[in-house]
Amino acid sequence: MLSIENLHISIDDKPILRGIDLQVNPGEVHAIMGPNGSGKSTLAHILAGRPGYQVTQGSITYQGNDLLELEPEIRAREGVFLAFQYPVEIPGVSNIYLLKVALNAIRKHHGQDEVDALDFLALVKEKIQLLDMDEKFLYRAVNEGFSGGEKKRNEILQMAIMEPKLCVLDETDSGLDIDALKIAAQGVNSLRTPERSFILVTHYQRLLDYIEPDVVHVLAHGRIVKSGGPELALELEEKGYSWVEQAA
């Protein structure tokens, strides 16, 4: 599914990621933890294709193709999805319109016809119920005036509609209350299939109580300094990051 090899990334000539190796197989859930500023969001953005980063070394292969060669929208149509740590407000563009354009772009990319209007509405209503969101959010401008938690849920809604192959969730749990966290986790779990892979960036063990990861990685100073099973997250919760950072 995804293979990152010796990836080095700089912003304005300042190295941010310093040799990342990561192998994600179909159906796997990888958690990435690590202190603030360690480069987690940078890694997530790189996967989605955000401009402004210099790749100084290394490669990313996605489904056998060089991911770094693809424009962000092509990556998205090919199934790479990023749930943003800070979802962007887009005044003047309604949520439902964005969902529809996104879905149709994916369908077109795969040689399918546009989605039927009624089918689309039924699909959206099903997903919005799953996430326990009010239908009125569909007709509001994308993220405009949404609370922090509502924005995060909206990201999951988009993900549920777009049905990506590789889901990268950047701190989707931050800002969610306990109930919302459960609902969001449910949403994610309902999307788990033997083919679909997840990269969950998180600071908290709590999310991993609901979505059990296959592998936990610790990112510090732009490197993965430790990887392990779910028990690693528990250990981090207990001891903090300093012991792994020192180990690095």
Added chain:
Amino acid sequence: MMNAVENITSHYLADYENSASALPGRHLPWLQQLCSDALQQFAQQGFPSPREEEWKYTNVSAIEKKRFSPAASEAAQAAVDSDWLDACRLADAWSLVLVDGRFSAQLSRLEGLPESVIVCAMAEALEKHPDRLEVRFGRALTRENHGFIHFTSAWFSDGLYLHIPPRTVLDKPVQLLHVVTKPDSLAVTRSLIDVESMAEAEVFETFVGVDDLAYLNASVTEVLVGDNARLDLYKLQCETGKAYHFGGTYVLQESHGRFQHHNFSFGGLLARNEVHTDLGRAAECQLNGLYIGRKRQHSDNHTRINHTQPHGISREMYKGILDQRARGVFQGRVVVFEGAQKTDSEMNNRNLLLSNDAEADTKPQLEIYNDDVKCSHGVTVGQLDEKSIFYLRSRCIDAETARNMLTFAFANEMVDKLPNRSFQGLVQAQLLAHFPQTGIVKEWL
């Protein structure tokens, strides 16, 4: 310099002698006086120059170099394509059509007006209601005037006269359609909208030109809003890409009078829009505007809000979108006079620059001669937000469509606010024509 002014004015002055007899109402002594004063002022000042503070960013010398002539009165009207004109019409409204600055009875739709209300051409009003006009005409133009206003006063060949008596609510809007059909022509109009106390009306001004003609359209609209009266005035300026447009709206609001202006300026090679209002006690005004420029278009938007009495409220939001080599100007002046306590005023101007060669000049001016007020203003000039573009791209939308969507959304915010659906449709149609890839955008409206 004096020579230049003489040259410009002499062309119009020489012509004036010949043409004045064909201009309406000039037999009325008061109007004759008003016109000859205006002509004299124009002869001295010529058109405004960038040395004048209020014209700092707009150079009209291109207009001075051309010689526009009034179109012959009749003939033209038959030449207007009716399908094309219908596309400019507002559904379910009375319409008064001015072709090349003159009233066309044939193209206008004025049947079924309430008895007490007058909606007619200015020429007709000067015949039928000279006494009332003598008192009301020019009332909203008492502040210092510039060359364009003098020019318009001297030369106007027609316009709209609208009178709503006290306590009358007009149940359908009135549309004033300015159509220009002749190359190098001069269309000059003066209109008066007189809404008396507790009366209400909605008026739409639309400016269009045929094909790609070059011409000068100069129009002045005076608005009198009586106490507790209300007027919603909408303007859609879609002159041709070679046209010159001067459109001034001058408003006098009596106490508790409410005035709304929604100004959409899309056309013209050079366009100057002015909206000036004087607020009486506890009067409220809302001035909204959207100007779009591309190629070498120049769009100048000048507003002035005078708070002369206490408790006035003013809200202003102008947005500009400038592409290619276009230039947009916003000059918004709010003056709070000494006696205008408890004034509450907000002014905003936001500009979107879509190319490196586009330019936006924005100059908000607050002059406050009173301590007991709440006034704020804000201006921005910026590009499309890169984060938003990336967000949309990460949702499968290609970069160009993302840019178009964000640009359209920026503009559409002004259209969304429009209380009149039919006018909203007219503006949206124009907006869609301005942005490529409308197929996607249309379904979303």
